[in-house]
Amino acid sequence: MTPHFDLSPPAPDLSDALRTCLDNKTKPPGSLGRLEALAVRVGQVLGTLSPAPGQPHLLVCAGDHGALRDPRGQALSAYPADVTWQMVENFLAGGAAINVLAREAGIELHIADAGVAHDFGRRDGLIDVKIAPGTASWFDGPAMSASQCAQALRNGAGIARDIAARGVRVLGFGEMGIGNTASASLITHVLTGAAMDDCTGRGTGLDDAALAAKTRTLAALAGAWHGPHDPFSVLAQFGGFEIATLVGAMLGAAQSRMLLVIDGFISSAAALVACAHAPALRDYCVFSHRSQERGHAIQLDHLGAEALLDLDLRLGEGSGAALAWPLVRAAAAILRDMASFESAGVSRA
């Protein structure tokens, strides 16, 4: 059974009260720019004029992809598939970018094996929600069966609910999976209707020729596909297990009234699927950064989202979400801790 996630917007609607609260702070109205809109989002999701988000957590889901080469043998990724499990080992050892960025920002990290083609055994610090050792190739059929997709969605939702049960109010999302930009490009193309060219980028570093070949291949593949366009069918057809698990985690997190901090292109593909299933999800999300990966702009535009950072990142792992967290924290503190004109005895304009 494909799960269905009911989701209502954050309640009560505090947006007017939050804006009034910000306008009474000792600063010219609007002078904190987009930090003020962010503060409204944080207060709205946390349901208070005085948000204390506490320590954020970040979930990194990893998975491998069956479609790493097109039928003519052209690579879709600049890196070999082994890098997925090697990077999971790097996460567990604490040496990857996301480990460093999470430590600096005070974020607790969760690493999930959603479908890596490697036997890690039982490992401390690794959440085992492996569906299979990698997806099937979408050159041969769906990447995963409907029941595998449903299980990944349930797995993700379960992880998010377990984290929420610890009192966590903010959850960031990241991923690792060699080949998953191709997967995200296909999902983005189908769900937004944007041209394949605009949805396809260099991933970890394809050159011009490889990018052109990847774009042609994906366009042909998507053009030949006539399956159902509902979000979970698209996800099963082209997704990775890490993406499907993230979709479930996002939906579960929003149902638990957490603030969602979305990373870059792959995480936003998961957010696209989740929002297509439950449009109210959009109001629980903060989009952390605008990736250098080409299709990210398409995703953000489709979701009507403006990203906080624009630093030409294209790493994934949740790195942008970790980098943006201090802005979320700052926005909450502005609401919670700044003096008002009245309390500070400052004259108005």
Added chain:
Amino acid sequence: MTPHFDLSPPAPDLSDALRTCLDNKTKPPGSLGRLEALAVRVGQVLGTLSPAPGQPHLLVCAGDHGALRDPRGQALSAYPADVTWQMVENFLAGGAAINVLAREAGIELHIADAGVAHDFGRRDGLIDVKIAPGTASWFDGPAMSASQCAQALRNGAGIARDIAARGVRVLGFGEMGIGNTASASLITHVLTGAAMDDCTGRGTGLDDAALAAKTRTLAALAGAWHGPHDPFSVLAQFGGFEIATLVGAMLGAAQSRMLLVIDGFISSAAALVACAHAPALRDYCVFSHRSQERGHAIQLDHLGAEALLDLDLRLGEGSGAALAWPLVRAAAAILRDMASFESAGVSRA
């Protein structure tokens, strides 16, 4: 005597070694985007491949301006002059935006009275470097005498050196002074040669008519001025005491081999003056954000600088510098703490 600040570039030149170090980290080369250029800047200024910047400090200089209305009585600022001292009180009480943002980011704050038109008495936490209770109006002549300007420069350099003597390696800069966007616009116009229109903005919130009047007034004033165009003469003519003190603090901080985190339009006007005096200063600076205040883009372009954040901020106080600090900290940690391909056993492309 006008002080002269000798300043050499950071030494030794570690930029190649820093780039190699970043390329060996477990991530696709360049995938951390502008965070990598930031890491090179931090390593270069701190003189190490493994930078540990420690706790940053931030200096907020406050001063009042003689020219708050043009000769026809049109206000140059949306707020009354009393707001300068009222906001200094707010800083001392811990309720302003910069207090909140500095606390969240773990930044130690220093508040300096560089020339506020108010008697604070002796106050814990307020550095008294008051030159005079506000500048003279540039509608009548120079805002300050050459000797006042020299004293403000020395005061700022002294504050920065005192902070450096405590082992601090990162210093941010902010300001408070009703009327100081006009001052910064004039300095920017004269030092960059950009049209007055492009250097003039709404400050704390002028409406269209007031902005047009301010622009006309400042253009006429600058056009009629034929004094010497060396940076400290321009500073004395149009500066505020808070800006002059910041210029000295920036130069003193760079001489002490600190990394400088510059805030928005007013702080960047100080950086313009400091760089015009000692061009090597540019290489010690991180530009934290692109302000909504119109002339900031002109300043950044003139300095060949790209700001880290673009959040439509226009508050000042060092708020953008405080918000950008976590990015600086993250960039340093990437260099210092991330695993290499070799150490983590991860395959290369």
